[in-house]
Amino acid sequence: MKKILSLVLVSALGGALTLGAYKIFVEPKSEFVVTTSNTAPAFLPTSNVNNLAYETPDFTVAAENAVNAVVHVKNVSISSGQLTLQDLFSGRSTPRAQMGTGSGVIINADGYIITNNHVINNSDELSVTLNNNKTYKAEIVGTDPKTDIALLKIKADEDLPFVTFADSDQAKIGEWVLAVGNPFNLTSTVTAGIISAKARDLSGTSSQSFIQTDAAVNPGNSGGALVNTQGELIGINTAISSQTGSYIGYSFAVPSNIARRVIEDIMEFGNVQNGILGISGGSLNSAFSEKLGVNDTEGIYVDSVVEESGADNAGVKRGDIIKEIDNVKVSKFADLTGHIGAKRIGDRVSLKVSRDGSIKTIDVILTKNETLTMPLVGLVKNAKQEDLKKLKASNGLKIIELDEKYADYWKNNGIQKGAIITSINDIKINSIEDAQEALKNKSPYEPLRIELINSKGEKERYNFR
Structure with a gap:
């Protein structure tokens, strides 16, 4: 019996030694680390956007250049005025001087200044004050009431600072702009905003194409500069939308491309050479398209073509839908008006039109408006x-x-x-x-x-x- 117990103990001990040796020398090691913490887990956003601080654009250079090129225009007109009791008894009318003010923009070193026609309209005497406080008499070179643009000339004894023209067609909605002028006779005032809309028509006749901004503009800013962040001219401040007579958030400028074409015509020909496409029609939308029975809801529907006009000679037909002009998308009539307004008689434009479901490209030479x-x-x-x-x-x-x-x-x-x-x-x-x-x-x-x-x-x- 003792032999059997001894044998069992020896066997058990041998098995234990064998198992221990296997665990130590043969089986691969696994390490487990257990940590405990009372800190809540951190949650991080999964986007890959760098969280960098937003940098505000620097307007200082643009403002300095524009301020020196924007002038204060004073318009003195002589009127009979309201009759006094003394005038009534004496049978006479005493002339009275009335003064209006606005702004202007020097466009070359020789003293040519662009402003609004309504700033200098009915003037008997015009004077221009520069940012250095020098005042000069101004002469009217020419005007265009249709675009509300006028060109003045002063004779200075030195080369004058001026702004260069930018391509207003390239201006983007949301782009920063500065309005520079003389509101309420406060000279050299600069306000900032963005371009809110382009090709804005205020007349309801599709004859205008303004740049709309939210830069603060008030009476006296008319004729002043709308410049981009490089200090280049992209518009002439012209109007505000207001029920009070003061700025409430909307201002409008004549695009620089239109203003530039007008003054170039005045300087070269003495009048404005307006080229026309030669069509009438309307902007498409869901209701108008349904009425016409067309599928397009964007573009200009050609309702009629003026005989012997550029459009007629090029083959534009009633029922065509103009989608683009010179690769610029057309969604409303003012888009077309604005682009044509920067052209002159004899210029060629390329139209992309939809006709019977297919797209055609038609080149049109603009003709004189007859x-x-x-x-x-x-x-x-x-x-x-x-x-x-x-x-x-x-x-x-x-x-x-x-x-x-x-x-x-x-x-x-x-x-x-x-x-x-x-x-x-x-x-x-x-x-x-x-x-x-x-x-x-x-x-x-x-x-x-x-x-x-x-x-x-x-x-x-x-x-x-």
Whole structure:
């Protein structure tokens, strides 16, 4: 029995030694580390964006350059003013001087200054004060009321600081800009903002194309500079949207490309050479597209093409949808107006149009504007010799489109497209310029008298009150 117990103990001891040796010398080691902490885990964002501090743009260089090139314009006009009791008894009217102020921008070292037409309109005397407090008399070189741009000239005894033009087509929405001018006679005032919108039309007639900003602009800023962060001119501050007469967050500037073309025309030709595409139409949107039965909701729908215009000669057709002009996207009519406004007669533009579901590229040479929208009548144009000869007329304008509102009236009286208007308020009409002048000089209390030759060659006369 003792032998058996001894054998069992020896066997158990041998097994224990064998197992211990295996654990120590043969089995691979595994290390376990257990840590405890009362600290809550840190949660980090998983984006790969560097958390760097935002750097505010530096406007100091741009401001310094622009301030020295922006001037204070003073407009003195002489008016009879309101009659006093003494004037009434003496039977005389005492002339009174009225002064208006605005801003201007020097555009070359020789003293040419660009400003707004409304700043210098009806002036009897103009003076310009520079940032160095020197004052000069200014002369009007030329004006363009349509774009509200005017060009002045001063004779200085030294080269003047000036700003260079930037390409306003390249300006971006959200880009920082500075407005520099003289609001409320506070000279050399600089405000900052961003471009809020481009190709903004304030008239409702698609005839304007302003840059909209939120840089503070007030009365006196008109004619001042809108510059980018390099100090380059991208616009001429012109208007504000306000119910109080002061700035409430919206200001508007004539794009530099349009302003530059206007003053170049004035300097070279003495007047503005406006080139036109020769179409009428409207901007597409969901409602308009559904009404027309087209799928596009962006672009300009061509409703009509003026005969013998650049668009007509190039093959643009009614129903075309203009998508781009010179690779610039067109989404509203002011986009088109703004781009054409920077061009002149004879310039070539490239249109990308959608026609019957396919995209076509059409090159158009801009032509002189020979059309005018006459009140009560419609669209008229300079008549050619064959037009006049056909109706045995010696002069006049040809009616090419009747006013929709009065079309039935004219048709009921036998007046169709092709009729020739020979006189307005007894003034002989040879061109649209003659018609514009006659309409401009008509008193608001005076009836509109139109003399025309109908399609049968019969002379007729109409009076409108």
